[in-house]
Amino acid sequence: MxxxxxxxxxxxxxxxxxxxxxxxxxxxxxxxxxxxxxxxxxxxxxxxxxxxxxxxxxxxxxxxxxxxxxxxxxxxxxxxxxxxxxxxxxxxxxxxxxxxxxxxxxxxxxxxxxxxxxxxxxxxxxxxxxxxxxxxxxxxxxxxxxxxxxxxxLSGEINDYIEIMAKESGEQAIIEGHRAVDWDELESRTINAENYINKYPEAVRRPVIGEVLFHYLKVYLLDDGKVDLENNTIKTEVIKEYEKVIENHPNMVTTEILKEYVDIVKKNNYKVTKDVENYEKTFYVKGLMDINKKFDLD
Structure with a gap:
């Protein structure tokens, strides 16, 4: 015992x-x-x-x-x-x-x-x-x-995230309704945001970068400086910048959105018509929702 x-x-x-x-x-x-x-x-x-x-x-x-x-x-x-x-x-x-x-x-x-x-x-x-x-x-x-x-x-995923966020926190892309960075910088930031979303499908911060992408696309579509106020037209040099992005980056959501906009602008002879304004307003209201849906960010 x-x-x-x-x-x-x-x-x-x-x-x-x-x-x-x-x-x-x-x-x-x-x-x-x-x-x-x-x-x-x-x-x-x-x-x-x-x-x-x-x-x-x-x-x-x-x-x-x-x-x-x-x-x-x-x-x-x-x-x-x-x-x-x-x-x-x-x-x-x-x-x-x-x-x-x-x-x-x-x-x-x-x-x-x-x-x-x-x-x-x-x-x-x-x-x-x-x-x-x-x-x-x-x-x-x-x-x-x-x-x-x-x-x-840190991992590449988080370092890339910090880099994207640092760009905007360091220098805002739009101030008082006007584009505040040059076209090449805006293109680089926009494409980098979309590339991040595609590169890291499981990233926790993908929805945040989706909002960043939406922000940069708003700079393209809603920048007050793109309009020639004397004749109420979209400046041809602005459209050329959009077309450069379209040519440089095929098969991207950014390109798809800019191409839709360029087509509408050209269809209306560069005039700021109701069709052009409606596209801009719709993107402002529904753009983020559409981006979230396209990339499954919800």
Whole structure:
């Protein structure tokens, strides 16, 4: 009987040791990701997440490194409303515009006299935001260039995503209704967005890039600068740019949409008729839905 009891005790001890070993195995990627997931769930400030990522990203595999970076993006999207409220105060906007009439310069931050505003701006920049001047007012925006410091740890899918988002966050394609980048840059951004959607059919961020693609196509179709106001026609040089895209990139959704538009414009002798306006309005209202359907992004 004693031998039986001793045997049972040994088995229990071995089982406990075995379970303990299993638990110790959680000290790698899984432990880091679980801790991080709780931080994201608790809406921890982006700066704190960044500190955690900086400490741990080299310890995890590529897939989990992707998760860490997407967690930073999620946190920045969650907290951006609070920073917008701080910055968009009327008096603070006046102070920012007075100091930085066109573009915010981080190296001049010490010139901000409002200590609360200065503190918030420093916190934003350290947390991966930047200030953008949009139509005469400053807004906080996600700084995707900031995330490029993690490139060597990330998959091609996430690096390509960051690159696409960094282009637009770095230089907006349309400002106050007018195209703000040259035609070659607009073509490159549009095609890169569509290529991403096709290249990564399982990518979590495909719907986001679908919205980016829609945004760039709106620049093509709805840019105020494409119309010659004197005779109310679509400028021939603009249509030539569209035709260049059509020729350079056959068999693409971008090409299909631009070709439909060019055909309607030519059919109406370049005049801004009801047919042309209706196509533009329909694309504005239904374009994103159509893109989502074409690429199965819903």
């Amino acid at each position: 004693k031998r039986t009891i001793v045997f049972v005790i040994i088995i229990l001890l071995l089982s406990t040791a075995f379970i303990g070993c299993q638990r110790k195995e959680l000290t790698g990627d899984e432990k880091i990701i679980k801790e991080y997931a709780l931080m994201v769930k608790d809406n921890v400030e982006p700066l704190e997440l960044i500190k955690y990522v900086d400490k741990n990203i080299s310890k995890v595999n590529e897939k989990n490194a992707d998760r860490l970076i997407m967690g930073i993006e999620k946190a920045k999207e969650f907290h951006i409303g609070r920073y917008t409220s701080i910055v968009f105060d009327k008096e603070r906007q006046k102070k920012l515009i007075a100091l930085f009439p066109n573009k915010f310069e981080y190296n001049r931050i010490e010139e901000i006299q409002d200590e609360g505003l200065k503190e918030a701006v420093v916190e934003m920049y350290n947390g991966g935001y930047k200030l953008q001047n949009i139509e005469g007012a400053y807004y906080p925006a996600l700084d995707y260039e900031y995330l490029k410091k993690y490139n060597k740890y």
